[in-house]
Amino acid sequence: METVVGVEGNDEANLDHMAAVKTSPTPSSPTEIADPVVYTLVRVDGDGRLVPATDDEVMQVEDLLEDDKSEIHTVADTGQNVGCASSDGFPSSNSQFDGSEALILSKKNIPGQPERPEEVVEAANGQHDAGVGLGELNAGPEETVPLIAKSDDGRIDQPESGGECSNPLAIENGSPVSSVCTNSKPDFSKLKGEICLDNLSVRELHETFKATFGRETSVKDKQWLKRRIAMGLTNSCDFSTTAFVIKDNKVVMKKGKEVIENVDGALAGVSTVEAVNENCGGSLIGCNGQVENLQKYSGERLGNSSLEHDISVEDQQTDQRAAKRRRKPTRRYIEELSEVESKEYGGKLISSVQSSEDGQSPLISHVRPIRHTQSNGRPVVTRQDSLGGSGVQVPYVCRVRRSRPRENFMSLMKLQPSSMGMATKLVKKALGARGARQGNQIGNKVFKARSVSAWIQKPLVTESEKEEHYQVRKASELENDAELKHVDSSGDYSDDYIVSVPTEKGGMRRKHHRPWTLSEVVKLVEGVARYGAGRWSEIKRLAFASYSYRTSVDLKDKWRNLLRASFAQSPSDKGMQSSRKHASVPIPAAILLRVRELAEIQAQVPPNISSSKFAAYSSTNVHETRSGYL
């Protein structure tokens, strides 16, 4: 039972997706037995095709590895089961593999090779991004998943006739790859056989691009298109590790990429698999930072990307970036981009989960999804993770919060016995550290629900938090029940903060939503009146001191909404009560009116002056307003 599970590197490297080529152990090779790292060769042929390496080539590579292992930077001992060709590594410098060939390096885990706890954690929550992708590539042990595809729309050359593409490994429908992609957007049915990218026109490249990525592209640049397609066809591997280089209309892969293969399913360390460039530090070259650049600047540096230079491409990119400072693409952008590429692996996590009931989940082994139903009837999907022998079920999360968890959760952490650091981390990551505003409730809930409490104490509610609850409750005394529900002193905040939650009215409420109460709104308005819009942290500190769950951003957002509402409502001034759909807290027209006033005031006078000038007026006015409604 092999399980190929790809795992993203770390939180900061979400864009990494597993390499696509599943290599097979060749048990017959003594080298591999001796060496825990198995490198399998895949050749990128001169015309851009990928063909499996011949035995001879494999042997050559193995020789290379023997000759100079330092050329390959394997960083297993630093926690990364990643092999990367160094900048002076053989793909470019070794004449035997120059130009048109590239290596795809693969390392398989060897039983007994310890995995760092880190990796366990990463593996646990990285499966969404990467594991899904690799699962489908889990072909037979002796099989190298073909990565070549060609369009069958007839307009694409059939290179076999030319003799160059004489060794096509067609991806037929029903093959391990395409069969899993049935749910995905990219239409692989159009990609059969192989593509000699350099023979394609721009239009054809567009077609291919669409078939590959499931989306259109407007890029006219043939080189770029070819690069992208080649990348996509090689299973959307990570840019940074793949780094195709186009030379003379040939797609050449610059660096090896990595597939980790869990040969031994029973490996104690768990699903183990590590991902590629978890970081780019050290001697590893080509890493995350270049992803954006490759896309962004590829058009600009076409002339430069000859093979001889491709190693220094990063420098060039760096230079260019320095020369022209641009706003860095958001992480979301990058993620979405890489997400598109990963889609060709078919089912996202969601679909895997959904298919778990019929046993078709591509996630095998340790990451088998389990569907639970809580007492309240809400389905909770978790997965079983073997962690230190004890089964730990952690909820699935699609995306992990990448920034530091909020303090509340940290306080939870502090309450835990030190021995469960790993589990804490796991759970924390699994939770994405979301809901830390209600950190205790969350953690509490999860731990209780998942029965991992054996080694995780139920977190205590600190005194300050009790106080907090009390204050909230007190402040909400005049509010409607909806609010009271949430501040129920029992501390049971329900699951409202885990995922979206069905409301009483059947709707779906957002994750950590806490309805704004009227008094909160009033406080906000008052605060804005007093301190001026924009001084959110000040308002938060002074007017919302007891509302720990309202961040300054929340205040800002709410104010924004209030403004919108007030300006939208102002003309009619009536009929809004009905127009609000889920009007849990209908905002009285008077308040909206006040909001509008303030908005106008703030717009006219700079905040610093207006704050004092209108303080008295604002205050009284708001209080009047409030008295009328409370």
Place this chain on the structure above:
DNA sequence: CTTAGGG
């Protein structure tokens, strides 16, 4: 860390 804006 805070603010401003987009999602």
Place this chain on the structure above:
DNA sequence: CCCTAAG
């Protein structure tokens, strides 16, 4: 409400 870029 979330996320992130900027300051």
